[in-house]
Amino acid sequence: MRERGGMGAEVENRRTAAGARRFLIDAAVLSAIGLLLGVLGPFGSETMPAPLKYAYWLTVILGGGLIGVGLDEALGRRLSPTWRRVIVVSVLMTPAVSLFVLVTAHLMLGQFVNFRGFVRLIWQVFVISLPIMAVHALVWRGPQVRVETRTVIEPPLPEAEAAFLRRLSARRRTARLIAVEAHDHYLRVHTEAGEELITLRFSDALAELARAHGYQVHRSWWIAADAIEAVRWRRGQGEARLANGVTAPVSRTYAPLLKAAGWLA
Template identity: 65%
Template sequence: MRERDGMDGEATIQQRQATARRWAIDIALMAVIGLLMGFLGPFASERAPIVGRYVYWMICMVGGGLIGVVLDERLASRMPETWRRVVVVSVLMAPLVSLHVLATEHLVMGGPFGWAGYGRLLWQVWPISLAVMVVRTLVWRRLPTRVETLTIVAPPLPEAEAAFRRRLSARRRGARLIAVEAHDHYLKVHTDAGAELITLRFADALAELERAHGWRVHRSWWVAAEAVEAVRWRRGAGEVRLAGGLEAPVSRTYAPILKDAGWF
């Protein structure tokens, strides 16, 4: 029990560190955009004193950008399609960001605070919000692929895989299960004692492995949780690196499962 608590604590710490890193990168990105906007001085803001102009744009871009980040994180599991989500988030964030900008303009620049100004800002804020979310998405896609967190999983209970293991040869029945790969009407079962072909529908294999520690990551792949060593996600596609150098694809449909497990 103490060992399990220790593993859970380590996984929690790693997940918190990954979350803090993501927030730090997002805030730094919004700050850079705020500095750029302060330098350019759009929407007649160049008339304001230089310090006030930079303060205004930093507050607007960092605060408004973080509103978009929160909305994006909330929608990620329900809407895995990246660019569609970017557009939806930009529309949803525009009213809140406009209110934030209006209040900042009133406090920093001394501008009026009223519905007339709010309506004007909506049409200015939305394209900027869309551009910011597009830049954020491109930045995250260009960052080196890496494992942000590692979920430590307890070894599966023997009975959870017993029915499925009985289908394997004696040599691999007691081996470490790594992955199951569907090939037409048969399955390729990957273990640390080698791979083996068996005749079984993928749906039936998933049913037998329902209580095992693992995930379906693709329409034709199931992977054991303890065999996962790294997860990469780039350009809308993912890949899992497994024990023994095996690699399995990750589809958009099943990506939220790995995200919930803390892999990215």
């Protein structure tokens, strides 16, 4: 029981530390934006004394930005894609931030608090809130996750590759399959133990390898997923670098398969 309690406390401490780090990063980004607006002096603030101008923009951007960050954490994660979340959160945060700016202007600049001033601020606040939340979304955007679609939707069967490899000579029958390349009525089968030509139609080979873990990347090429080392796309053409130094062309027709699997941006 003590061990479980200790582990729970450790997890909670990590969460607290991660939350504090996230808050400090958000505050640093917002402060940088506040300083930038202090330099630019938008909405007539360029006439203000420099110390007051910087203090004002730091206060309203830091305070208003944290309102938006809190709203984004509470509601925004339910929305996707990112651009939709940014717009919705920016719209929802604008009234509260406008009120905060109005009160700040009253306390720091002596401006009157009234409904007309609040309405006038709505558009100004939204214009600033939108890019701030866009920057926030970019800062915390997660890395792209490489997802192999066939693995998620339908688990590959090792037997599918094994059945196809039984067509090869004994030396290559148990070798790792790398790619299958069509040559007229023949197939060039690339394995870790070398290449071999067999008599088989490419369409029949694709049917046999339908449950194997791989992709058709060209009208005459099929490649094994675990043999891919790199994929690049340049000027409308692509190529996949495979194990054993094999390079396979990637056509526009089949490029979306590799993009869905995370190999192409």
